[in-house]
Amino acid sequence: EFDELCFEFGLELDEITSEKDIISKEKGEEKAKGASDVVLYKIDVPANRYDLLCLEGLVRGLQVFKERINLPKFEKIIPAEGEGQRLIVTEQTAQIRPHAVAAVLRNITFTKDRYDSFIDLQEKLHQNICRKRALVAIGTHDLDTITGPFTFTAKAPSEIKFKPLNQSKEYTASQIMDLYRTDSHLRHYLHLIENKPRYPVIYDSNGVVLSMPPIINGDHTKISLKTRNVFIECTGTDITKAKIVLDIMVTMFSEYCEKPFTVEAVEVVHPNGKTHIYPVSTALGDLCVLRERASLTQTLETPSSLAKLLTRMCLKSHVTGNGNHLEIEIPPTRADIIHACDIVEDAAIAYGYNxxxxxxxxxxxxxxxxxxNKLTELLRLDLAAAGFTEALTFALCSQEDIADKLGTDISATNAVIIANPKTAEFQVARTTLLPGLLKTIAANRKMPLPLKLFEISDIVVKDPNAGTAFFPGRCAEVFVKGQSVGKLGVVHPDVITKFELTMPCSVLEINIEPFV
Incomplete structure (x- = not known):
């Protein structure tokens, strides 16, 4: 039943398993003793649907799809002047990680499951859209342990000193890099800044270090189950990705705030003095007008039905104008909607491709x-069934391949010559498939014998009577209904030598066009 629901929603249920089953398969039943029997559903989520990477987003999306709940309305709370949080970005960050965005989840209530999901979503985003923290790094902090405004700057490693997350003492930034050089998790991110003269760092107004992105947060601001106010900062090299990541984090977990689906805005001050309020699109979402086309409504019924389908996909819609236009609200959870075709795709999913x-x-x-082509496909099947491996070689080759190496003068081949070849390997269009196959064998000389290859593809010739150099007395011409359609025989030793081969080769070459 759940498998069918996932399919209807455009997802795929890969596997239903448990921690015990996974360990048992990988390490044996003995190692699996004591492991959890809790059922795990492995779901294949599309790469652009970041809103489905956590249980909160997935369950919310499915419930809206099944019309059990209404689409939530996200609200951005802008504090009174002087009461909100500010993040000041200095010019020192320009050459390392120039962008930063931030927001606050106010009066949130964590349980162990919610907390674990919160941390898990950060890691999933880090590995996906953040490109292993190269584009964006996420920092989450207990706001009640620090005092704004906050400063995002960059300093020499020796000037940065703080207690890293879950450590018992303070280290300089250089020592921190050495500390995590053997860490199975964090060592993969060290290369992002270790060769830079300055390291990024975020301070509060009292000089407390929040984080040294993209490596590690400070232990002082560690969030826990008791945390009530969360300060989220995203720093990176791609401002668009940073905005998306911030939107996903706050929309997924604002559900647990005292006032659900609200997020407190943070003012970011840039080095040039300009300010921006983040998150950007959480207030109402973006509006998009879709001009309904006749073919679309014929397939998906009426414009009003189309609006209902889109609303089920978390794209709140209603018919406007003369009934041929749809006004669609793009929520901050749907960064994947960048064109009208994305909207039509969602409508088709909700309608059901079947x-x-x-x-x-x-x-x-x-x-x-x-x-x-029909005959070609039939021949491919029969040759493969006979134990031959199909090769696909270049249609262009050198003059030497089709002339000197085959014991033929280039003028006798009547080959089509490329006027301005980029390399010596692509001077002419091949007049036979033989050179490509012999070069393939030459490149696989170390493979066990026999090598049985075939290729069915196009050649280019000016004269259909162009010849092949076979071993004298060991070649034959193939005729069908009185017409010559090909040749077969043993390749001449001189040809073998010129292709740097040491074993004899037999060839059958047939022109299949006369059979059509």
Whole structure:
């Protein structure tokens, strides 16, 4: 039942398992003793749906889809002047991590499950959209342990000193890098800043270090189950990604605030003096007008039905104007909506791809496979069944490949010559498939014998009577109904030598066009 629900929603349920089953498969039943029997659902989430990477977003999306709850309305709270938090970005960050955004989750209530999900979402975002913290690094802090305004700057490693998360004493930034050089988790991020003359760092107004992005947070601001106010900062090299990550973090967990689905804005002051309020789009979301097309409504019923389908996909919609326009609210959770085709795709998912009736297009022709291609596919199957491996070689080759190495003068090949070849390997269009196959064998000389290869592809010739250099007395021409369609035989020793081969080769080359 859940598998069907996932499919209807555009997801795929990969596996239903448990921690015990996973350990048992990897390390044996003995090691699995004591492991949890809790059922785990492994769901394949599309790469652009960051809102489905945590249980909160997934459950909310499915409930809206099933019309069990209404789409939540996210609200951005802007504090009175002088009462809100500020994050000041200095010019020293410009060459390292120039961008920063921030927000506050006020009066939040954590349980162990909520806390674990909160941390897990950060890690998933770090590995996906944040590109292993290269583009964005997320810092979450207990706001009640620090005092704003906060400063995002960069200093020499020797000038930065604080107690890292879950450590018992203070270290300089250089010592911190040495400390985590062998850490199985954090060592993968050290290269992002270790060769820089300055390291990024965030301080509060009393000089307390919040974090040294993208490596580690300070222990002083560590959040716990008792944390009531969370300060979230995202620093990085890509401001667009940073905004998306901040939106996802606050929209997923603002549900647990005293006033659900509210987020407190933070003012970010840039080095040039300009200020921005973040998060940007959490107040109302962006509006998009979709001009309904006849083909779309014929497939998905009426504009009002289309609006209902989109609302089920968390894209609140209603019909406007003369009934042929849809006004769609893009929530901050849906950063993947960047074009009208993304909206149409969501409508099709909600409608159900299996419910779309198959119809013959209203055209004057019906497509069919070319006879030559049909025969080609049949030949490929039979040759593969006979134990041959198909090769796909370049259509261009050197003059030497089709002439000197085959014991033929280039003028006799009547080959099509490239006027301005970029390399010596691509001077002419091949007049035979033989050089490509022989070069493939030459590149695989160390493989166990026999090597049985075939290729069915196009050649380019000016004269259909162009010859091949085979071993005298060990070659034959193939005729079908009185017409020559190919040759077979043993390749001449001179040809073998010129392709740097040491074993004899036999070749059958057939022109299949006369059979069509």
């Amino acid at each position: 419910n779309i009736q198959m119809v013959i297009p209203k055209t004057y022709t019906i497509a069919n496979q070319l006879p030559l």
